[in-house]
Amino acid sequence: MEKRKYLGEERRIKILSILQERNSPQTGSALAEELNVSRQVIVQDISLLKAKNIGIMSTSQGYVLSTVESDSLPFSRIIKCYHPPERTEEELFIIVDHGVTVKDVKVHHPVYGDLTSSIMVSNRKEVKEFLRKIKETNASFLSELTEGVHLHTLEAKSEEDIDDVVKALDEAGFLLKT
Numbered sequence: 001m002e003k004r005k006y007l008g009e010e011r012r013i014k015i016l017s018i019l020q021e022r023n024s025p026q027t028g029s030a031l032a033e034e035l036n037v038s039r040q041v042i043v044q045d046i047s048l049l050k051a052k053n054i055g056i057m058s059t060s061q062g063y064v065l066s067t068v069e070s071d072s073l074p075f076s077r078i079i080k081c082y083h084p085p086e087r088t089e090e091e092l093f094i095i096v097d098h099g100v101t102v103k104d105v106k107v108h109h110p111v112y113g114d115l116t117s118s119i120m121v122s123n124r125k126e127v128k129e130f131l132r133k134i135k136e137t138n139a140s141f142l143s144e145l146t147e148g149v150h151l152h153t154l155e156a157k158s159e160e161d162i163d164d165v166v167k168a169l170d171e172a173g174f175l176l177k178t
Contacts, residue, residue: 003036011035012045016054016065025120042142059120060130076155077162081169082148082176085141091101091174092127095154098165103153117142117151149176158163 014035018026027107028046032039045139046063049056055066064114083091095102101122107115134141143150170177 005036008172011037011041012049015042015045019056019063019065025059025064027062030062053125056122057118059118060133061120061126066118074157075159075162076153077166078106078151078153079166079169080149080151081143081174082150083174084148085144088141089127089131089141090172091126091169092121092130093149094151094168094172094174095165096123096127098123098156098161098168100154100156100161100165103155105142106151106153107133107142107149109145115142115145 015031018031018034023160028039028042031042036114040163046058057066081091092102100118104116104118104120106117109115119130121130133139154162154165156165166175
């Protein structure tokens with residue numbers, strides 16, 4: 001039996017429905033297969049939905065729907081870090097082992113300005129999946145553009161959790177003093 005092919009607005013409504021029903025990130029490839037279109041069509045659909053101010057986030061694990069700002073944890077802080085690529089796993093494990101989420105990574109490029117990428121890792125499994133995708137695709141870390149200097153937005157349930165992470169990162173030599 002041939003899969004149904006969704007067209008235009010109907011397909012975008014179906015994408016929203018899928019993101020609302022599922023609690024896990026959905027990759028562009030998985031959505032494309034399910035909706036019988038190319039991954040590029042999904043990327044374009046996501047862009048059109050975002051243009052309508054629909055809160056879809058592109059994370060390293062796939063697309064997620066952020067219905068309201070309160071989806072994020074109540075406390076956040078931006079920290080400045082430095083390390084070579086081979087210490088990325090260690091840095092991320094320190095953070096998530098303290099119950100803190102790494103929302104994103106940001107670098108300041110001399111030509112392109114601020115470049116930010118959503119990471120959204122909260123546990124070791126998500127960190128390992130993020131790193132697997134980097135390795136599998138032979139992608140570079142954003143921090144390689146700035147010789148290891150980067151910012152992370154951290155989110156946590158309490159200010160103390162973030163304070164504990166900052167202390168642990170400092171002790172491990174990851175924090176960049178400004």
